[in-house]
Amino acid sequence: MREHRLFRHVLLSAVLALSSSIVPSAQDSKRNVNGTIWVANRGADSIQGFDAGDGTIVSTIAMRAGSQPGDLAYANGKLYVAEERATPPAVAIVDTASAAVVKRLFFANGSRPHHVHAAASGELVAVGLYGTDRLAVIETENDTLLGEWDSDSSTTNGRVHAGVFSQDAETVYLLNDATGKLIAMAPRTGTVLWAMDVPGAHEMVVAHNSKIAYVSRRPFSQLALVDLESHTYRDVLTIGLPDTLRLSANEKLLTIGLRTSPAQLAVVDTESLGGLGAAKVTLVNLAPAGSGTTTGGHQWTTPNGQYTFASYEGASSAGVVVVDHRNGSRVVQRLPYAGAPHGVTHALPQ
Secondary structure, three states: OHHHHHHHHHHHHHHHHHHHOOOOOOOOOOOOOOOEEEEEEOOOOEEEEEEOOOOOEEEEEEOOOOOOOOOEEEEOOEEEEEEOOOOOOEEEEEEOOOOEEEEEEEOOOOOOEEEEEEOOOOOEEEEEEOOOOEEEEEEOOOOEEEEEEEOOOOOOOOOEEEEEEOOOOOOEEEEEOOOOEEEEEOOOOOOEEEEEEOOOEEEEEEOOOOOEEEEEEHHHOEEEEEEOOOOEEEEEEEOOOEEEEEEOOOOOEEEEEEOOOOOEEEEEEHHHOOOOOOOOEEEEEOOOOOOOOEEEEEEEEOOOOOEEEEEEEEOOOOEEEEEEHHHOOEEEEEEEOOOOEEEEEEEOOO
16 A cells, blocks of 8 residues: 555656646747737738737727728827828827727828837837838827928938837937938937938837947848947848847847748847857748748837747738747747738737
8 A cells, every 4th residue: 555655656746747847838828928919900901909928819990991001109008000001191099998099190192101110218109201201200198290300301202211219219210211321310309410321221220228220221131230329330141131120128139020932030149240150040930831922021029038929911821920039939829810910019008
């Protein structure tokens, strides 16, 4: 009897030890990520929210028919959605608590409000007016338009793709992919502070110290490291059609949305960039195998660098994938969203 009890004890101990060594995947258990992942869908004229912890659909909100909402940003408890192709085009402001459009800021036909970025404080939102050389800056407390700032008074045929804030929001950096210019501007007045040539400048992410930035030079398939103090740049990575960029909080992990097909996300170890050895890059296939022609969209990376939520589109497969960087940058969940999902942002719990 004593031997039987001893055998059961040993067996139980072995089972418990084995169980403790098994780590459930993100598909099988709730991720430690709070809030909602919101995705703009150009093909469905809608935005949709997914619970960041388990991927369940929180809400789907219709935008205006034909508006092709391509990007959105979260600030001050609201979503700012670019209705780029509407007549007239607008930025729709959505209250995340009620999931309702509470206001629209309208722009001239052809102005094409495009990529949307929020300041770290949430006080300001910048929208590149891609049909022009102008940047719209919104003050989020009262949702007033501070101005449609002209980035270059000598021309009217520029295309401001994006406006990205410094950490203190005292400067907004404009990327004009028609002129290949990176322009520094005071966001509250529209005063141009300086400009530099970065041919093919498309998107950027600014380091916390506001001294350097990474810029995607999409037409040249290059990632550039820009010195924001000396106004110089150097290419640090050759990679196919780089676009949107996200940094982890410690700035050691950089994700790059690629516009190649099939849809891919590049995961880069920033400490390996610009050195003598090869850069450490992992390419993640976003669409399932056999999905036909697919293209990646935007992405959002958790501050701790563990997960990235990335959108992609295709005729037979479209949606958002969850990439776990602590699990070899593997896709651990797929969230279907038919159409052309593109812009991705994260909203805090209300």
